[in-house]
Amino acid sequence: MNTILLRKDYGSCLPHEHLFVTLRRQSAFSIERADITSLTKHIKRMKKITIAIDGFSSCGKSTMAKDLAREIGYIYIDSGAMYRAVALYAIEQGIFQGDQIDTARLEQEMKRVCISFHLNPETGRPDTYLNGVNVEDKIRTLEVSARVSPIAALGFVRQAMVRQQQEMGKAKGIVMDGRDIGTTVFPDAELKVFVTASPEIRAQRRYDELRAKGDNSVRLEDILENVRQRDYIDQHREVSPLRKADDALLLDNSHLTIAEQKAWLLKQYHKATNQEA
């Protein structure tokens, strides 16, 4: 019998990943070639959609967006990573003078900022590249975290990022997470989710995460204060403030387990693609 063995792991964004996903759902890792042909035809007919996941900081958006994209074989884009990459560029090029940003210079240099994502075969997830250099770790440092908010508030930075994000989503089959994806980047997305959790719960999660990494100097009340501050900045900035799109589904994950959240999200995806389980 002519059988083809399929690898169990997947994680890139290629169309054939749909095949792995569908097969995984059927719990079949070995199938006949004829089945593959008909399955491929079926998959081609499956409607690809755009999924926008927005919400407050530290509520697990990226993890859920990444997991969903992997499960359904979609491209995953972390739009926050793009703003972080611009902040890193500004730091490295001396565009910050203390807390002040030389906005005229940054605006002039924006055309030199090239951000891309490439699949990391080890993690199965996309890494962020700035002008051809892998900056995935650098953009997660405290220094970048502390400087990214004012960069993300600049209109010309947002315009450039939104343009790139819309380009990335042209072919659909994309899950993008951020703050303005359902409202500004993809206002026509077929599935929009707005994620939230109480500030206390988000602060506790962040605290546990940092403690697990060995940081014993953190204080829960400081983190809670930081969460509240970031919520305020995100919701009150002039350009594209964080808000739930009218047609977004609200997901308060304060009391949900990761598994419950994942099941809920998959159900919404199946509804949006008319494949209700």
Ligand code: DC
């Ligand atoms: O999600 P994050 O913490 O990596 O986001 C980094 C910063 O970018 C944060 O200040 C919020 C901002 N951001 C934004 O303004 N719009 C987005 N679509 C994504 C992130």
